[in-house]
Amino acid sequence: MRHARRRTRTSRGVVLVVLLAVAGLTALIVSPPGRSTVPDGAPLDLFQAEPDIRALLRSVRAGGNILLGEDGAKILTDGAEIAMPEDTTLTWNGQQLVWGDRAIRLPCTLGPASGDTINLDDGQWPGEIHFETDGATLLVIAHTPLEEYLVGVVQAEMGASFAAAALEAQSIACRSYAATQIANRRSARYDVDTTQLTQVWRGAGRPSRKVRRAVEATRSFVLSHANKLVEGVFSATCGGATRSAGEAFGGRTTPPLAGVECGHCSAAPFATWSADRNASEVAAALGLPGTVNMIGALEFATSGRLASAVVHCDSGPVSLSASKIKRALGPEARSTWITRLRAEGANVHAEGRGFGHGVGLCQHGAGSMASRSGWNCAAILAHYYPGAKLARLYLP
Numbered sequence: 001m002r003h004a005r006r007r008t009r010t011s012r013g014v015v016l017v018v019l020l021a022v023a024g025l026t027a028l029i030v031s032p033p034g035r036s037t038v039p040d041g042a043p044l045d046l047f048q049a050e051p052d053i054r055a056l057l058r059s060v061r062a063g064g065n066i067l068l069g070e071d072g073a074k075i076l077t078d079g080a081e082i083a084m085p086e087d088t089t090l091t092w093n094g095q096q097l098v099w100g101d102r103a104i105r106l107p108c109t110l111g112p113a114s115g116d117t118i119n120l121d122d123g124q125w126p127g128e129i130h131f132e133t134d135g136a137t138l139l140v141i142a143h144t145p146l147e148e149y150l151v152g153v154v155q156a157e158m159g160a161s162f163a164a165a166a167l168e169a170q171s172i173a174c175r176s177y178a179a180t181q182i183a184n185r186r187s188a189r190y191d192v193d194t195t196q197l198t199q200v201w202r203g204a205g206r207p208s209r210k211v212r213r214a215v216e217a218t219r220s221f222v223l224s225h226a227n228k229l230v231e232g233v234f235s236a237t238c239g240g241a242t243r244s245a246g247e248a249f250g251g252r253t254t255p256p257l258a259g260v261e262c263g264h265c266s267a268a269p270f271a272t273w274s275a276d277r278n279a280s281e282v283a284a285a286l287g288l289p290g291t292v293n294m295i296g297a298l299e300f301a302t303s304g305r306l307a308s309a310v311v312h313c314d315s316g317p318v319s320l321s322a323s324k325i326k327r328a329l330g331p332e333a334r335s336t337w338i339t340r341l342r343a344e345g346a347n348v349h350a351e352g353r354g355f356g357h358g359v360g361l362c363q364h365g366a367g368s369m370a371s372r373s374g375w376n377c378a379a380i381l382a383h384y385y386p387g388a389k390l391a392r393l394y395l396p
Contacts, residue, residue: 239354
Protein backbone atom coordinates (compact mmCIF):
# COMPACT_ATOMS: atom_id res chain seq x y z
CA MET A 1 0.00 0.00 0.00
CA ARG A 2 1.23 3.45 -0.86
CA HIS A 3 1.49 5.61 2.24
CA ALA A 4 0.57 9.28 2.08
CA ARG A 5 3.66 11.32 1.37
CA ARG A 6 4.87 13.72 3.98
CA ARG A 7 4.99 17.33 2.84
CA THR A 8 8.41 18.90 3.45
CA ARG A 9 9.56 22.43 2.85
CA THR A 10 12.95 23.39 1.52
CA SER A 11 14.96 26.23 2.94
CA ARG A 12 14.32 29.56 1.25
CA GLY A 13 18.04 30.13 1.37
CA VAL A 14 18.60 27.02 -0.75
CA VAL A 15 15.71 26.97 -3.21
CA LEU A 16 14.95 30.09 -5.22
CA VAL A 17 11.56 30.95 -6.63
CA VAL A 18 11.48 29.95 -10.28
CA LEU A 19 9.56 32.48 -12.35
CA LEU A 20 7.64 31.49 -15.44
CA ALA A 21 9.71 32.16 -18.57
CA VAL A 22 7.00 33.78 -20.63
CA ALA A 23 7.67 37.16 -22.23
CA GLY A 24 5.38 39.93 -21.10
CA LEU A 25 4.06 38.08 -18.03
CA THR A 26 3.05 40.31 -15.17
CA ALA A 27 0.91 38.38 -12.64
CA LEU A 28 -2.34 37.14 -11.11
CA ILE A 29 -4.84 35.26 -8.69
CA VAL A 30 -8.31 33.75 -7.51
CA SER A 31 -10.73 32.06 -4.67
CA PRO A 32 -13.70 29.77 -5.28
CA PRO A 33 -17.34 30.61 -4.71
CA GLY A 34 -18.69 30.49 -1.20
CA ARG A 35 -15.62 31.57 0.77
CA SER A 36 -16.39 34.05 3.53
CA THR A 37 -12.85 35.43 3.73
CA VAL A 38 -9.74 35.60 1.63
CA PRO A 39 -6.62 35.47 3.84
CA ASP A 40 -3.81 37.94 3.31
CA GLY A 41 -1.71 35.11 1.87
CA ALA A 42 0.45 32.34 3.22
CA PRO A 43 4.25 32.41 2.99
CA LEU A 44 5.38 31.08 -0.38
CA ASP A 45 6.49 27.58 0.60
CA LEU A 46 8.31 25.46 -1.93
CA PHE A 47 8.00 21.70 -1.53
CA GLN A 48 10.72 19.22 -2.34
CA ALA A 49 8.17 17.25 -4.35
CA GLU A 50 4.53 17.37 -5.34
CA PRO A 51 2.45 17.51 -2.13
CA ASP A 52 -0.73 15.64 -1.34
CA ILE A 53 -3.93 17.53 -0.63
CA ARG A 54 -6.43 16.36 1.99
CA ALA A 55 -10.02 16.62 0.79
CA LEU A 56 -13.03 15.92 3.00
CA LEU A 57 -15.32 13.61 1.03
CA ARG A 58 -18.00 13.03 3.65
CA SER A 59 -18.92 13.57 7.27
CA VAL A 60 -20.80 10.45 8.41
CA ARG A 61 -23.14 10.44 11.38
CA ALA A 62 -24.05 7.39 13.45
CA GLY A 63 -25.85 4.77 11.38
CA GLY A 64 -24.35 5.97 8.10
CA ASN A 65 -22.87 3.55 5.58
CA ILE A 66 -19.83 3.74 3.30
CA LEU A 67 -19.94 1.63 0.16
CA LEU A 68 -16.90 0.13 -1.58
CA GLY A 69 -17.42 -0.48 -5.31
CA GLU A 70 -15.66 -2.70 -7.79
CA ASP A 71 -12.11 -3.90 -7.15
CA GLY A 72 -12.54 -3.50 -3.38
CA ALA A 73 -9.67 -1.99 -1.38
CA LYS A 74 -7.03 -2.63 1.25
CA ILE A 75 -7.37 -1.19 4.72
CA LEU A 76 -4.42 -0.54 7.02
CA THR A 77 -5.20 -0.47 10.73
CA ASP A 78 -2.95 -1.14 13.74
CA GLY A 79 -0.16 -2.15 11.38
CA ALA A 80 -2.25 -4.92 9.81
CA GLU A 81 -3.48 -4.94 6.21
CA ILE A 82 -6.97 -6.26 5.52
CA ALA A 83 -8.19 -7.07 2.01
CA MET A 84 -11.75 -5.86 1.47
CA PRO A 85 -13.79 -7.29 -1.44
CA GLU A 86 -15.89 -5.25 -3.85
CA ASP A 87 -19.44 -4.26 -2.84
CA THR A 88 -18.40 -4.06 0.82
CA THR A 89 -20.52 -1.99 3.22
CA LEU A 90 -18.83 -0.27 6.16
CA THR A 91 -21.07 1.12 8.91
CA TRP A 92 -20.27 3.92 11.35
CA ASN A 93 -22.16 3.35 14.62
CA GLY A 94 -21.00 6.58 16.24
CA GLN A 95 -18.10 4.91 18.02
CA GLN A 96 -16.66 2.31 15.69
CA LEU A 97 -16.32 1.54 12.00
CA VAL A 98 -17.88 -1.89 11.51
CA TRP A 99 -17.53 -4.44 8.70
CA GLY A 100 -19.97 -7.25 9.30
CA ASP A 101 -19.24 -8.39 12.86
CA ARG A 102 -15.73 -6.93 12.82
CA ALA A 103 -14.81 -3.56 14.34
CA ILE A 104 -12.02 -1.65 12.59
CA ARG A 105 -9.83 0.47 14.81
CA LEU A 106 -9.49 4.15 13.91
CA PRO A 107 -7.72 6.03 12.50
CA CYS A 108 -7.20 3.78 9.50
CA THR A 109 -6.24 4.12 5.86
CA LEU A 110 -7.96 2.72 2.78
CA GLY A 111 -5.77 2.07 -0.25
CA PRO A 112 -6.46 0.74 -3.76
CA ALA A 113 -6.60 -3.02 -4.14
CA SER A 114 -5.13 -2.51 -7.60
CA GLY A 115 -4.38 0.51 -9.76
CA ASP A 116 -4.39 4.05 -8.37
CA THR A 117 -8.03 4.71 -7.47
CA ILE A 118 -10.65 3.58 -4.96
CA ASN A 119 -14.33 3.24 -5.82
CA LEU A 120 -16.19 4.63 -2.83
CA ASP A 121 -19.79 5.86 -2.54
CA ASP A 122 -20.25 5.97 -6.33
CA GLY A 123 -17.10 8.08 -6.74
CA GLN A 124 -13.65 7.14 -8.01
CA TRP A 125 -10.94 8.66 -5.82
CA PRO A 126 -7.21 8.69 -6.60
CA GLY A 127 -4.68 8.20 -3.80
CA GLU A 128 -5.67 6.98 -0.34
CA ILE A 129 -8.67 7.56 1.91
CA HIS A 130 -8.29 8.13 5.63
CA PHE A 131 -11.00 7.52 8.23
CA GLU A 132 -10.81 9.71 11.32
CA THR A 133 -13.24 10.64 14.09
CA ASP A 134 -14.39 14.09 15.08
CA GLY A 135 -16.37 13.30 18.18
CA ALA A 136 -19.34 11.16 17.11
CA THR A 137 -18.77 12.03 13.43
CA LEU A 138 -16.65 9.98 11.03
CA LEU A 139 -14.55 12.02 8.61
CA VAL A 140 -13.78 10.44 5.24
CA ILE A 141 -10.72 12.25 3.87
CA ALA A 142 -8.97 11.63 0.55
CA HIS A 143 -5.19 12.12 0.47
CA THR A 144 -4.46 12.75 -3.20
CA PRO A 145 -1.45 13.97 -5.19
CA LEU A 146 -2.07 17.65 -5.91
CA GLU A 147 -1.83 17.49 -9.71
CA GLU A 148 -4.21 14.54 -10.00
CA TYR A 149 -6.67 16.37 -7.74
CA LEU A 150 -6.43 19.43 -10.00
CA VAL A 151 -7.36 17.46 -13.11
CA GLY A 152 -10.70 16.63 -11.49
CA VAL A 153 -11.19 20.16 -10.18
CA VAL A 154 -10.58 21.87 -13.53
CA GLN A 155 -12.89 19.36 -15.21
CA ALA A 156 -15.65 20.18 -12.69
CA GLU A 157 -15.09 23.94 -12.43
CA MET A 158 -14.57 24.78 -16.12
CA GLY A 159 -14.72 21.73 -18.38
CA ALA A 160 -13.39 20.81 -21.79
CA SER A 161 -15.65 23.17 -23.78
CA PHE A 162 -13.26 26.04 -22.94
CA ALA A 163 -10.17 26.84 -25.01
CA ALA A 164 -6.78 25.50 -23.92
CA ALA A 165 -5.41 28.87 -22.74
CA ALA A 166 -8.46 29.42 -20.51
CA LEU A 167 -8.07 25.93 -19.06
CA GLU A 168 -4.40 26.62 -18.34
CA ALA A 169 -5.29 29.87 -16.55
CA GLN A 170 -7.95 28.01 -14.56
CA SER A 171 -5.43 25.30 -13.65
CA ILE A 172 -3.02 27.85 -12.17
CA ALA A 173 -5.83 29.58 -10.29
CA CYS A 174 -7.07 26.29 -8.81
CA ARG A 175 -3.54 25.19 -7.89
CA SER A 176 -2.93 28.52 -6.15
CA TYR A 177 -6.11 28.13 -4.14
CA ALA A 178 -5.29 24.55 -3.19
CA ALA A 179 -1.71 25.45 -2.22
CA THR A 180 -2.97 28.23 0.02
CA GLN A 181 -5.25 25.80 1.84
CA ILE A 182 -2.43 23.29 2.30
CA ALA A 183 -0.20 26.02 3.73
CA ASN A 184 -2.84 27.60 5.96
CA ARG A 185 -4.43 24.43 7.35
CA ARG A 186 -1.46 22.34 8.44
CA SER A 187 -2.94 21.82 11.90
CA ALA A 188 -6.45 21.10 10.59
CA ARG A 189 -7.79 17.65 9.77
CA TYR A 190 -8.24 18.46 6.09
CA ASP A 191 -7.42 21.19 3.57
CA VAL A 192 -10.54 21.41 1.37
CA ASP A 193 -13.91 19.79 0.84
CA THR A 194 -15.44 18.88 -2.53
CA THR A 195 -18.04 21.65 -2.86
CA GLN A 196 -18.19 25.28 -3.97
CA LEU A 197 -17.22 26.27 -0.43
CA THR A 198 -13.70 25.42 -1.57
CA GLN A 199 -13.39 23.90 -5.06
CA VAL A 200 -15.73 21.42 -6.72
CA TRP A 201 -14.13 17.99 -7.04
CA ARG A 202 -15.93 14.83 -8.13
CA GLY A 203 -12.95 12.52 -8.06
CA ALA A 204 -11.04 10.91 -10.90
CA GLY A 205 -13.92 10.08 -13.22
CA ARG A 206 -12.98 10.40 -16.89
CA PRO A 207 -11.55 13.88 -17.45
CA SER A 208 -10.93 14.93 -21.02
CA ARG A 209 -7.41 14.78 -22.40
CA LYS A 210 -7.72 18.50 -23.08
CA VAL A 211 -8.18 19.24 -19.36
CA ARG A 212 -5.38 16.89 -18.36
CA ARG A 213 -3.02 18.56 -20.86
CA ALA A 214 -3.84 21.99 -19.40
CA VAL A 215 -2.99 20.86 -15.88
CA GLU A 216 0.19 19.12 -17.01
CA ALA A 217 1.30 22.15 -19.05
CA THR A 218 1.17 24.34 -15.93
CA ARG A 219 2.49 21.76 -13.46
CA SER A 220 3.63 23.29 -10.13
CA PHE A 221 2.97 26.93 -11.12
CA VAL A 222 1.12 29.08 -8.58
CA LEU A 223 0.27 32.76 -8.18
CA SER A 224 2.28 34.89 -5.78
CA HIS A 225 2.59 38.48 -4.63
CA ALA A 226 5.32 39.88 -2.38
CA ASN A 227 6.69 36.33 -1.96
CA LYS A 228 3.37 35.05 -0.64
CA LEU A 229 0.82 32.73 -2.16
CA VAL A 230 -2.23 34.47 -3.52
CA GLU A 231 -5.40 32.49 -2.85
CA GLY A 232 -6.90 31.47 -6.19
CA VAL A 233 -10.40 32.93 -6.52
CA PHE A 234 -12.69 32.89 -9.54
CA SER A 235 -16.32 33.23 -10.50
CA ALA A 236 -18.35 32.15 -13.51
CA THR A 237 -19.22 35.55 -15.03
CA CYS A 238 -18.20 38.90 -13.56
CA GLY A 239 -20.78 40.91 -15.52
CA GLY A 240 -18.34 43.45 -16.93
CA ALA A 241 -15.87 44.13 -14.13
CA THR A 242 -14.38 42.13 -11.28
CA ARG A 243 -14.56 43.47 -7.73
CA SER A 244 -12.04 43.72 -4.92
CA ALA A 245 -11.64 40.90 -2.44
CA GLY A 246 -12.10 43.38 0.41
CA GLU A 247 -15.47 44.48 -0.91
CA ALA A 248 -16.66 40.91 -1.41
CA PHE A 249 -15.21 39.18 1.63
CA GLY A 250 -14.00 41.88 4.02
CA GLY A 251 -10.45 42.51 5.16
CA ARG A 252 -7.62 44.11 3.21
CA THR A 253 -7.16 43.75 -0.52
CA THR A 254 -3.86 42.85 -2.16
CA PRO A 255 -3.15 44.44 -5.58
CA PRO A 256 -3.86 41.29 -7.62
CA LEU A 257 -7.38 41.15 -6.15
CA ALA A 258 -8.26 44.84 -6.42
CA GLY A 259 -10.64 44.32 -9.36
CA VAL A 260 -10.34 45.15 -13.06
CA GLU A 261 -12.51 45.91 -16.05
CA CYS A 262 -13.32 42.71 -17.91
CA GLY A 263 -14.97 43.59 -21.20
CA HIS A 264 -15.01 39.99 -22.45
CA CYS A 265 -18.06 38.33 -20.86
CA SER A 266 -20.97 40.33 -22.32
CA ALA A 267 -22.19 37.30 -24.30
CA ALA A 268 -21.76 34.87 -21.40
CA PRO A 269 -24.59 33.09 -19.58
CA PHE A 270 -25.97 35.38 -16.88
CA ALA A 271 -23.98 38.40 -18.02
CA THR A 272 -27.38 39.97 -17.30
CA TRP A 273 -30.30 38.35 -15.51
CA SER A 274 -33.66 39.07 -13.93
CA ALA A 275 -35.46 37.51 -10.97
CA ASP A 276 -39.06 37.64 -9.78
CA ARG A 277 -40.39 36.16 -6.56
CA ASN A 278 -43.63 36.50 -4.64
CA ALA A 279 -43.32 39.37 -2.16
CA SER A 280 -44.66 37.26 0.73
CA GLU A 281 -42.11 34.53 -0.03
CA VAL A 282 -39.33 37.11 -0.06
CA ALA A 283 -40.48 38.43 3.34
CA ALA A 284 -40.58 34.90 4.76
CA ALA A 285 -37.10 34.17 3.41
CA LEU A 286 -35.86 37.34 5.11
CA GLY A 287 -37.56 36.38 8.38
CA LEU A 288 -39.95 39.34 8.16
CA PRO A 289 -43.70 39.27 8.87
CA GLY A 290 -46.33 39.68 6.15
CA THR A 291 -45.21 40.82 2.74
CA VAL A 292 -42.73 43.21 1.11
CA ASN A 293 -44.50 46.47 0.29
CA MET A 294 -41.64 48.68 -0.91
CA ILE A 295 -37.87 48.70 -1.32
CA GLY A 296 -35.82 51.89 -1.19
CA ALA A 297 -32.63 53.60 -0.02
CA LEU A 298 -30.39 51.42 -2.17
CA GLU A 299 -26.70 51.80 -1.35
CA PHE A 300 -23.98 50.68 -3.74
CA ALA A 301 -20.36 49.61 -3.22
CA THR A 302 -17.41 51.04 -5.14
CA SER A 303 -17.74 48.40 -7.84
CA GLY A 304 -21.35 49.36 -8.50
CA ARG A 305 -22.74 46.26 -6.84
CA LEU A 306 -25.56 46.60 -4.34
CA ALA A 307 -24.37 46.91 -0.74
CA SER A 308 -27.70 47.26 1.12
CA ALA A 309 -31.32 48.33 0.77
CA VAL A 310 -34.21 49.23 3.05
CA VAL A 311 -37.04 46.73 2.80
CA HIS A 312 -40.50 47.86 3.95
CA CYS A 313 -42.74 45.08 5.21
CA ASP A 314 -45.84 44.87 7.42
CA SER A 315 -43.82 45.58 10.60
CA GLY A 316 -41.97 48.57 9.11
CA PRO A 317 -38.65 49.25 7.34
CA VAL A 318 -35.45 47.30 7.91
CA SER A 319 -32.02 47.74 6.32
CA LEU A 320 -30.63 44.52 4.88
CA SER A 321 -27.39 43.53 3.18
CA ALA A 322 -27.31 42.71 -0.51
CA SER A 323 -26.27 39.13 0.21
CA LYS A 324 -29.39 38.54 2.33
CA ILE A 325 -31.59 40.09 -0.32
CA LYS A 326 -29.99 37.97 -3.05
CA ARG A 327 -30.61 34.77 -1.08
CA ALA A 328 -34.22 35.78 -0.44
CA LEU A 329 -34.83 36.35 -4.15
CA GLY A 330 -34.02 32.69 -4.83
CA PRO A 331 -31.84 30.95 -7.43
CA GLU A 332 -32.79 33.29 -10.28
CA ALA A 333 -30.72 36.02 -8.59
CA ARG A 334 -27.19 35.17 -9.69
CA SER A 335 -25.10 37.79 -7.87
CA THR A 336 -25.23 40.85 -5.65
CA TRP A 337 -24.65 43.07 -8.69
CA ILE A 338 -28.29 44.10 -8.57
CA THR A 339 -29.02 47.06 -10.81
CA ARG A 340 -32.77 47.27 -10.26
CA LEU A 341 -34.79 46.19 -7.22
CA ARG A 342 -38.41 47.03 -6.46
CA ALA A 343 -41.71 45.66 -5.19
CA GLU A 344 -44.11 45.38 -8.13
CA GLY A 345 -47.62 44.32 -7.13
CA ALA A 346 -47.47 40.86 -5.58
CA ASN A 347 -43.85 40.29 -6.59
CA VAL A 348 -40.36 41.59 -5.94
CA HIS A 349 -38.52 42.20 -9.20
CA ALA A 350 -34.73 42.38 -9.55
CA GLU A 351 -32.34 42.81 -12.45
CA GLY A 352 -28.62 42.34 -12.29
CA ARG A 353 -25.32 41.35 -13.84
CA GLY A 354 -22.88 38.49 -13.43
CA PHE A 355 -22.91 35.07 -11.78
CA GLY A 356 -20.92 34.56 -8.57
CA HIS A 357 -18.95 36.78 -6.21
CA GLY A 358 -17.04 38.51 -9.03
CA VAL A 359 -13.54 38.37 -7.52
CA GLY A 360 -10.50 37.26 -9.51
CA LEU A 361 -10.72 35.28 -12.73
CA CYS A 362 -13.92 35.65 -14.76
CA GLN A 363 -14.24 32.18 -16.29
CA HIS A 364 -16.37 33.16 -19.26
CA GLY A 365 -14.27 36.27 -19.80
CA ALA A 366 -11.16 34.10 -19.88
CA GLY A 367 -12.88 31.74 -22.27
CA SER A 368 -13.71 34.55 -24.66
CA MET A 369 -10.19 36.00 -24.42
CA ALA A 370 -8.75 32.62 -25.41
CA SER A 371 -11.20 31.51 -28.11
CA ARG A 372 -12.20 34.81 -29.71
CA SER A 373 -9.23 37.09 -29.12
CA GLY A 374 -6.35 34.60 -29.12
CA TRP A 375 -4.99 35.52 -25.68
CA ASN A 376 -2.58 33.04 -24.10
CA CYS A 377 -2.62 31.85 -20.50
CA ALA A 378 -0.07 34.43 -19.31
CA ALA A 379 -1.97 37.34 -20.85
CA ILE A 380 -5.28 36.19 -19.34
CA LEU A 381 -3.82 35.90 -15.87
CA ALA A 382 -1.96 39.20 -16.16
CA HIS A 383 -5.23 40.91 -17.03
CA TYR A 384 -7.24 39.53 -14.12
CA TYR A 385 -4.49 39.56 -11.47
CA PRO A 386 -2.30 42.59 -12.05
CA GLY A 387 0.80 42.66 -9.87
CA ALA A 388 0.96 38.93 -9.19
CA LYS A 389 3.74 36.67 -10.41
CA LEU A 390 3.94 33.02 -11.26
CA ALA A 391 6.28 30.89 -9.19
CA ARG A 392 6.97 27.19 -8.74
CA LEU A 393 5.32 25.59 -5.73
CA TYR A 394 7.77 22.72 -6.06
CA LEU A 395 10.42 21.70 -8.57
CA PRO A 396 8.95 19.01 -10.84
